Amino acid sequence: MNYWLQRAGMAVLLLLAVSMLTFGAMNVLGDPLFNILGPVSGAKDLEGTAQADGYALRTQGDIPSGSYTIVEGVDTLDHGQAVLVVTGDTLPRRADTIAGLDVVSATGTDVTIVGGVVPGQFVQNGPEPSQLADVEAAEEEFYLDRPLPVRYVLWLTDFVQGDMGPQFSKTGEPPVTDLIKERLPRSFALLVMAQILATVIAIPWALWSASKANKPVDRVSTVTTFLIIALPNFALGILLKYVFAIELGWFPQTFNAGDPFLERMYQLFLPALTIALPAAAVYQRLLRTDLITTLQEDFILMARAKGVSRRDILMKHALRPSLFSFITVFGINTGALIGGALVVENIFRVPGLGSAIVEAVLVEDFPVVLAIVMIVAFAFVLVNIVIDVVYTLIDPRVRA
Amino acid sequence: MSTHLQSEGRVPEGVLLEVDDLKTHFRTERGLVRAVDGVSFSLQRGKALGVVGESGSGKTVLSRTIMGLLPSNAVRSGSVRFAGQEILDLDAKQMRHIWGREMSMVFQNPMVSLNPLMKIGKQIAEPLQIHLGLDNRAAAETAERLLRDVHIPEARKRLDQYPHELSGGMRQRVMIAIAMACGPTLLFADEPTTALDVTVQAQILELIGEQRRERNMSVILVTHDLGVVAGHTDEIAVMYGGRLVEKAPTRELFANMRMPYTKSLMRSIPKLDDPSHTRLLTIPGRPPDLVNPPRGCRFAPRCAYARDRCHQEDPPLVTADTSPDHVYACWYPVGSPEFEARDAEIMEQITTGVEVGGRR
Numbered sequence: 001m002n003y004w005l006q007r008a009g010m011a012v013l014l015l016l017a018v019s020m021l022t023f024g025a026m027n028v029l030g031d032p033l034f035n036i037l038g039p040v041s042g043a044k045d046l047e048g049t050a051q052a053d054g055y056a057l058r059t060q061g062d063i064p065s066g067s068y069t070i071v072e073g074v075d076t077l078d079h080g081q082a083v084l085v086v087t088g089d090t091l092p093r094r095a096d097t098i099a100g101l102d103v104v105s106a107t108g109t110d111v112t113i114v115g116g117v118v119p120g121q122f123v124q125n126g127p128e129p130s131q132l133a134d135v136e137a138a139e140e141e142f143y144l145d146r147p148l149p150v151r152y153v154l155w156l157t158d159f160v161q162g163d164m165g166p167q168f169s170k171t172g173e174p175p176v177t178d179l180i181k182e183r184l185p186r187s188f189a190l191l192v193m194a195q196i197l198a199t200v201i202a203i204p205w206a207l208w209s210a211s212k213a214n215k216p217v218d219r220v221s222t223v224t225t226f227l228i229i230a231l232p233n234f235a236l237g238i239l240l241k242y243v244f245a246i247e248l249g250w251f252p253q254t255f256n257a258g259d260p261f262l263e264r265m266y267q268l269f270l271p272a273l274t275i276a277l278p279a280a281a282v283y284q285r286l287l288r289t290d291l292i293t294t295l296q297e298d299f300i301l302m303a304r305a306k307g308v309s310r311r312d313i314l315m316k317h318a319l320r321p322s323l324f325s326f327i328t329v330f331g332i333n334t335g336a337l338i339g340g341a342l343v344v345e346n347i348f349r350v351p352g353l354g355s356a357i358v359e360a361v362l363v364e365d366f367p368v369v370l371a372i373v374m375i376v377a378f379a380f381v382l383v384n385i386v387i388d389v390v391y392t393l394i395d396p397r398v399r400a
Numbered sequence: 401m402s403t404h405l406q407s408e409g410r411v412p413e414g415v416l417l418e419v420d421d422l423k424t425h426f427r428t429e430r431g432l433v434r435a436v437d438g439v440s441f442s443l444q445r446g447k448a449l450g451v452v453g454e455s456g457s458g459k460t461v462l463s464r465t466i467m468g469l470l471p472s473n474a475v476r477s478g479s480v481r482f483a484g485q486e487i488l489d490l491d492a493k494q495m496r497h498i499w500g501r502e503m504s505m506v507f508q509n510p511m512v513s514l515n516p517l518m519k520i521g522k523q524i525a526e527p528l529q530i531h532l533g534l535d536n537r538a539a540a541e542t543a544e545r546l547l548r549d550v551h552i553p554e555a556r557k558r559l560d561q562y563p564h565e566l567s568g569g570m571r572q573r574v575m576i577a578i579a580m581a582c583g584p585t586l587l588f589a590d591e592p593t594t595a596l597d598v599t600v601q602a603q604i605l606e607l608i609g610e611q612r613r614e615r616n617m618s619v620i621l622v623t624h625d626l627g628v629v630a631g632h633t634d635e636i637a638v639m640y641g642g643r644l645v646e647k648a649p650t651r652e653l654f655a656n657m658r659m660p661y662t663k664s665l666m667r668s669i670p671k672l673d674d675p676s677h678t679r680l681l682t683i684p685g686r687p688p689d690l691v692n693p694p695r696g697c698r699f700a701p702r703c704a705y706a707r708d709r710c711h712q713e714d715p716p717l718v719t720a721d722t723s724p725d726h727v728y729a730c731w732y733p734v735g736s737p738e739f740e741a742r743d744a745e746i747m748e749q750i751t752t753g754v755e756v757g758g759r760r
Contacts, residue, residue, distance in 0.1 A: 297512065298507055298512045298513040299512065299513050299514055299516070301469060301507070301513075302507055302513045302515075302578075303515065303526075304469055304492075305467065305499050305504065305505045305507075306500040306504075306527040306530070307497065307498075307500035307501060307530050307531060308496075308500075308530065309530075310492070317515055317518070321515075321517050395517055396516075396517065396562040396564070397516060397562070397564050
């Protein structure tokens with residue numbers, strides 16, 4: 001009992017630490033105000049060549065008219081981002097615009113902007129008087145006028161009560177809670193299905209392999225596991241989709257959120273299999289090794305001497321004591337798979353948590369990122385507590 | 401309780417086990433390991449045979465070979481007739497009907513020979529269900545009775561316990577109960593007391609003897625300790641380097657041992673009437689390499705009594721003049737003039753403190 005209280009305490013501490021670190025990290029990344037409102041600073045008009053903050057900006061092609069802000073301290077140069085590069089500077093400077101610009105080049109202090117829309121880092125100049133109302137509203141809603149620790153506590157209070165706040169970047173989008181409610185069940189179903197498939201594949205495979213240890217068939221199976229593990233999952237996903245969905249037509253190609261439950265589970269089978277196969281290969285490796293070790297134990301010889309059949313020796317005597325590494329990795333995997341299925345979600349068009357977190361990170365939408373991180377952390381903690389219970393069920397010696 | 405467990409002639413006679421020129425070789429990367437190399441003997445029903453030898457003498461492999469419990473790199477040849485049936489050529493599937501039912505084994509270390517994740521009751525019930533087809537309830541009742549037979553208190557409670565909840569001696573009793581479950585005719589006890597402390601050792605040997613007499617079961621007791629077999633066997637076979645080097649009825653062996661090796665084993669046991677701090681005589685050197693066994697007598701390189709002939713020619717098993725059941729393999733056995741002459745020299749050297757060793 002005491003032990004479980006300790007476990008629960010540790011879990012709460014872990015969740016708090018995860019949320020604190022993520023919250024801090026997201027705030028280091030940039031000014032939330034900017035992400036909410038877009039550029040609100042004293043923008044310069046960049047028609048043709050213009051002076052902006054002391055730099056001569058030269059534009060190429062058609063530059064839509066609008067306000068441009070020069071922001072410093074940016075070190076990412078992604079596609080679609082308009083960036084101001086000042087030659088000789090180690091730090092590129094990023095220009096934020098409301099219009100669409102694409103490429104930027106610079107010579108000396110002459111800077112060329114060729115399009116691109118970017119979320120920026122921080123507002124360099126103060127907001128214009130016309131935007132003050134918006135800024136105040138945003139500060140109110142996101143507690144931006146409070147110090148960071150206070151903001152954290154306020155966020156946590158809301159979060160614990162099930163209110164994950166509004167999304168940052170997309171005005172008019174539903175609150176984070178609604179987004180999670182939509183995405184989580186899919187990701188959860190995908191994870192559960194993948195883990196069940198992986199287990200169902202791995203256990204018989206490992207039993208078979210261990211009973212034929214080091215014979216040619218076992219070697220072939222070992223090479224197969226390595227192949228599956230080494231194959232990147234987009235390749236595996238595309239192969240499965242091509243063979244089973246496109247060529248054979250046994251499974252649908254994409255996920256449709258509007259379909260009835262069973263239909264949706266059917267649509268999730270191939271993505272689940274794509275996640276399950278590499279996991280199964282890893283589980284098979286662990287189980288096979290542990291089984292081979294167990295089969296050399298004296299109590300296995302004892303079981304043989306009792307007249308127990310090969311099959312029963314594997315199933316009744318060797319399997320249970322060999323499950324520990326497998327279960328441990330199974331638990332760790334659960335945390336990784338629930339939020340990490342991005343590639344698979346993309347290939348099979350399943351909008352789940354994986355794609356949500358990547359979208360949110362790209363636009364620096366902290367509430368969404370925080371919410372998903374917390375869900376993954378929570379799932380991780382929960383599964384590992386369950387796994388502790390499973391240990392005690394398997395091995396009576398752990399109960400003491 | 402009697403400490404002498406020799407059978408007293410009331411058991412039906414008859415040969416249960418006949419082993420003829422049995423060889424067990426292991427294919428390894430170093431080469432062929434001749435772990436058992438041409439062993440022959442027979443065992444009467446209800447009798448106890450002690451197999452004695454150092455580590456690596458092949459005694460454990462011998463018992464596992466007879467039972468057929470060998471790893472896949474083992475090659476067996478020769479003949480093992482059990483209750484009139486040749487069993488050496490049976491495969492594991494056929495042997496399964498003999499294992500646990502006709503032949504059982506008590507292993508050396510009870511700490512690791514019971515499945516740690518299975519309740520005691522289930523482990524005892526397993527052979528009962530496999531061989532006798534008992535249902536769960538009947539098997540549980542029989543298991544409880546078996547636990548009482550091996551003098552485990554609170555037998556019913558033990559059925560639901562796991563091995564880690566029992567002491568070493570208790571676990572070895574459980575092992576014996578499992579081995580006894582289907583009433584085997586032959587029990588192998590492979591160093592059954594080595595992992596136990598001394599007081600428990602005596603109890604376990606006592607228990608095996610008691611079960612043997614009650615069930616008229618034959619026992620092959622494998623040990624490195626002559627003291628263990630002395631009081632608990634009818635016959636003793638001494639093994640060295642994969643071969644039988646001396647075999648005799650227990651009393652006869654202790655009275656008239658012929659092999660210098662047997663004698664050395666005897667001398668390496670401490671005696672109560674020795675003055676304290678007497679140095680025990682050890683056998684110099686190591687057991688022979690079974691990949692390339694030495695020419696001639698395998699013990700010769702370590703034998704203080706070896707002469708040239710011992711290094712050249714392999715001594716055959718010959719019958720002793722003291723008893724027709726006593727065989728030994730030695731060119732210059734204990735009692736021969738050559739032996740006595742060398743022994744006198746050695747004893748003198750020991751008293752003057754000079755190290756004695758065999759020729760290597």
